[in-house]
Structures are given as structure tokens and as C-alpha cells.
């Protein structure tokens with residue numbers, strides 16, 4: 001467990017920092033908080049002090065009653081220089097939310113508060129999570145400040161797109177959820193430590209699709225499939241835990257959204273296609289675990305077909321192959337993983353055809369004829385097919401299999417020119 005220094009700057013999103021501290025301490029980390037003077041307009045120091053059990057510092061001239069120690073550490077015998085000691089002892093420093101003003105100060109190396117001074121003095125991994133209005137984020141000044149931080153090896157956690165603090169405003173600039181912030185922090189800690197980074201996805205944007213689509217026959221009936229979305233949700237959750245920023249496009253969800261994941265719900269294959277078109281361009285890694293229908297009724301009948309009606313023959317048309325479509329348009333730095341649901345144990349050849357035909361980097365093959373591992377089951381057993389290789393992953397829970405898929409995808413992505 002790590003000593004985490006959290007810097008909170010002024011912004012509405014400061015309330016999420018409170019939840020982050022609760023999560024981080026709950027996960028066993030020892031947390032100290034430093035705040036800019038304007039952050040105190042949004043959250044009181046007492047809130048953080050109550051959760052961390054340690055004083056919050058704002059000014060670099062303030063005395064630190066804990067003499068630079070973290071909760072749980074033995075008291076210091078002599079009085080060190082507070083702001084330097086705290087920064088020195090921190091295993092990682094996260095600034096969340098980082099306002100445009102704080103980003104600018106950190107980029108130019110200013111040291112006019114406890115937060116900015118200790119940030120400059122910290123030699124451990126440093127992460128900055130900007131949160132601001134979309135126009136402020138898009139301004140070239142902010143963009144070049146963030147680039148300057150990246151150039152110094154500081155991790156910038158990408159803000160999310162969604163509803164912003166000002167009424168009615170929508171755009172990029174939202175602070176990611178506390179779970180995602182913790183995932184990024186833990187990813188950075190494992191990379192900074194002595195252990196081999198175990199497939200970290202820190203700073204990587206992952207898009208996962210899940211679930212089975214429904215193609216309407218009439219107002220109440222549809223053509224669907226048994227996919228429960230469980231494999232996709234397990235992948236999304238595992239990617240968040242590795243520090244990725246994750247969006248999940250899920251068709252007809254059968255369970256709640258995994259925490260830390262931005263979920264978009266769709267119903268039909270073409271709705272999933274529209275969401276993919278919109279979100280895929282900003283993804284680094286696509287995991288296409290969904291089961292989109294291959295056929296849809298040519299026309300959905302308005303209202304409800306009655307038993308007596310003579311429309312008992314359904315005319316079907318093929319849907320778009322979403323995966324082939326997006327992978328044909330992808331950039332060279334995007335890594336794409338498809339899935340192949342095959343009936344029977346001899347699916348490898350067909351999976352290989354899908355690898356080529358759909359132009360993807362890896363295909364996760366599973367045999368959906370086995371009820372224990374097929375659609376709507378809790379377990380899975382897959383073969384990871386890449387060009388010239390096939391790796392069998394033994395039967396396990398979908399969560400265990402998700403970890404193996406991510407391990408292999410991270411490895412293959414690093415070995416390719418796509419990441």
C-alpha cells in the first residue's frame with residue numbers, strides 16, 4: 001500500500017476528490033491532502049481531514065503538525081521542512097482536479113502554494129487530472145501546458161466528455177470518476193515500483209462493446225441473442241483497474257455499469273454502429289466483445305402483430321459488419337481485438353479467417369456450443385488467435401479470462417507498431 005499525496009485545486013469537481021480519498025484509504029493507501037487556496041471555496045479542509053485523519057495544508061509556510069509524515073507512520077523526531085518532506089515521502093502525487101490555472105502553474109514550474117511547491121519537489125510518479133470547461137481545455141494555452149507536463153514524464157489523465165458543471169454545457173473537460181483516478185494512480189505506482197508492470201493500461205483509452213443487440217420485429221418483439229454482456233463488462237472493469245480510461249458501449253444491459261466506466265446503452269446493431277463511429281476515433285484499444293445481430297427484419301411493423309395477422313413470414317436483411325467497418329478505417333496506432341463465437345471445437349480456422357477478413361490484430365475465439373462457457377454463462381474458455389500464434393486460456397470465470405485477454409492484448413500491442 002502506498003503513501004499518496006493528493007493535490008486539490010479549485011473547481012466544482014473537487015467534490016470527486018473527496019470520494020477519491022475515501023476509495024484510496026479504503027483500498028489501504030495512506031493519503032495526505034494539499035489544497036490550493038481557491039479549492040477551499042469548493043470543499044472544506046475538515047472533510048478531507050475527517051477521512052484521512054491528517055491535517056490538510058494549503059500554504060508552503062504553514063507548519064505541518066505531522067512533520068511530513070503520512071497517517072500510520074511513526075512521528076518524526078525532528079522538524080523537517082514540511083513541504084519538502086511530504087513531497088519526498090510520497091510514493092505518488094496526484095493532482096485532481098487540476099484547474100486550468102493550476103495546470104498552467106505546474107507547467108511553468110511555479111511554486112506559490114503548498115500544492116505547486118510540493119509538486120515541484122516530488123521525485124515519485126506525478127499524475128495530473130485536468131478538469132475544466134471544454135473551451136478552456138481546448139485553448140492552445142492549456143493544450144501546450146498539458147503537453148509540457150507530458151514532456152516532463154508527468155502522466156496526464158485525460159478528462160472525459162459529458163455534462164459539464166455549467167448548466168446545459170456538454171463537452172470534454174469532466175474529471176474521470178474516482179475509481180478511474182485510483183486505477184490510474186495504482187497503474188503508475190506499479191510502473192514506478194520494482195515489480196514488472198503487469199499489463200498496465202495507464203493513459204490508454206479503451207473502448208469495449210458488450211451485449212446482444214435487439215432488432216425490432218414490431219413494437220414489442222425483436223430478434224435477439226443470448227449474450228449477457230458479462231464478458232464485455234468484465235473486460236471493462238479489468239481495464240479500469242489497470243488505469244485505462246474506459247468507455248463501454250453495451251447493448252441491452254442485463255446488469256449495472258462497472259464502476260469507473262462510462263457506459264453508453266444501445267439497442268440495435270445500427271445504434272451500436274453509430275456509437276462506434278463516434279467513439280472509436282478517440283480509442284487506443286477496441287475490445288469488440290458484443291454480439292451484434294447479423295440479420296434484421298427489413299421493416300419493423302408499427303404496433304403489435306396480432307395472432308390473427310397473416311404477416312408470419314419475416315423478411316430479413318443482413319446488418320452491417322461493425323467490426324470490419326471500424327477496423328477498415330482505423331489509424332495505424334489503434335489496436336483492435338475481435339471475438340469469434342464458433343459452434344464446435346474446430347473454430348480456429350474460422351477465427352483465423354475472421355482475423356484476416358475483419359482486419360483485426362487478435363481474435364478471441366470461444367466455443368458457444370458448450371453451455372458451461374457459451375453465451376449467458378459465468379465462465380469462459382478461449383483461444384487467443386493472432387497472426388501465426390494461438391494461445392489457449394484455460395476455463396475460468398469471465399473475470400479471470402478478461403485478465404488473460406488484457407495481458408495478451410497489452411503484450412501484442414506493445415510488440416506491434418500500434419501503441
Ligand code: CTP
Nearest residue numbers: 288290292293294320321322323338339340341
Ligand atoms: N460483429 C460485428 N458486427 C456484426 C456481427 C458481429 O462487428 N454485425 C463482430 C462481433 O462483435 C465479434 C466479431 O464480429 O467481435 C465476430 O462475430 P461472430 O458472430 O463470431 O462472427 P460474424 O462476423 O457474425 O460471422 P458468423 O456469424 O458467420 O460466424
